[in-house]
Amino acid sequence: MQEVTQLRKGIQGSATQATLLDKLRKLVLSGEYPPGAPLPELFLAEEFEVSRTPVREALKQLENEGLVEIRPKVGTFVRIPTRREIVELFQLKESLEGLAAGLLARRGPVPELEILKRNIEESERAERRADTGKYAELVHEFHWTIVQGSDNSKLVEHYGRLMNQLAYHRIVLETVERPARMRASIREHQSVVDALLEKDPVGAELAMRGHVNASSLAASRGADAGSVTGAEKEA
Amino acid sequence: MQEVTQLRKGIQGSATQATLLDKLRKLVLSGEYPPGAPLPELFLAEEFEVSRTPVREALKQLENEGLVEIRPKVGTFVRIPTRREIVELFQLKESLEGLAAGLLARRGPVPELEILKRNIEESERAERRADTGKYAELVHEFHWTIVQGSDNSKLVEHYGRLMNQLAYHRIVLETVERPARMRASIREHQSVVDALLEKDPVGAELAMRGHVNASSLAASRGADAGSVTGAEKEA
């Protein structure tokens, strides 16, 4: 095993660490390792055919991102999220996306606007086809486009962290954008774009915040309904 | 040296790592290691009388916090901040503190209000005495009290990261709350508290954002004036 590793290191360069972190993050986010599951360094090291050292570093990073909990001298575990945290994260989401929309509106004519318009059209098609998978993907894109269009790298950075923590709760949230809300959600997207077209920062921010808020309300209601049932589906 | 370390480990438990991280962070934030300075693992290891491993972990953490930059296979360096980043961070600060003020206003009667009122009184005294040190400290406290009063742990967490990155730019920013702005700043604090007393979330948020925005404008103007001159003062 040692020789194999050495070889791969020689070939791949030091992309090992970043790759490893990504893999681990994906496994936690997807629920492959469910909340509460232990993540022993040695086990993961063998799993990924590296030594404990890079695994350790990756785990520390994940702890920093809020996905796992390291109990000193005991072990690392996938964090168990609380409902309260979800509410808190949605409050943050609202604020950050509102900021992004406002900044984007201030930027004048930007390519993002075309992308958003097309996104809405596609969303409508997906809604008509009742293609919830495609729809969810488009929603995700819509929000990210606005954030990245804010042209504020620090905002993007913090938003990314936030979304990682929220994506982690996707288990709970996947039931969210259910058909009943899809139409309303699209209308809200449209009004955000309208404000952007009119270069109205305040309007854009308010529209965005209203939208996120509405989604979050639907989300928490959804979570109340069937929270645990969908937990193992993704794995 | 090895035995000494072993001993200390036995005595102190595993508080070593957290302590080390704090020390390193402080050294970077204070400018002891100025922007651009290299941070070789071996050097730091000897400096703190530990091995490279814990140093490495601490450095990775600092990279994650945006304070240092790790160039693979080359080395770690104290990050050189750009002016643009400062603007970006202030935009985020405005948004997050606005959110916090709004949330706090929604919470009804809370002990934080008394703290804030006292803070303003003390600030006025400090202003009359032209005690800029005390005044800066009070401003810091004011803002943190509001954020922590939001009762949103995730907000506090993200705000903390943000402020670390901003504190890092303190070198540039310290010239900010100059006497000319102190009185205006206190008035703005007062209007925030007024809105809080009236349990007016929207008003509180707007007041807070207006205040942060005004500070940030003053800050960037200050930075434009004498940015580099004060750089070594703090070290």
Add this chain to the structure above:
DNA sequence: CGTAGTTTTGATGCATGCAAGAAGTCACTC
């Protein structure tokens, strides 16, 4: 004198050994 190729240096990235500690297990006592 400038430039390309080569060597040397110095730092990181990873693997591994060892000690310390926490948690669960088992036996022993009352």
Add this chain to the structure above:
DNA sequence: GAGTGACTTCTTGCATGCATCAAAACTACG
């Protein structure tokens, strides 16, 4: 049978060695 104590096991935390690689220094050549 229940509770308490020692013990075993499993895991982390840290130290250190070695291979790798980037960049600087040096040399030779045009």
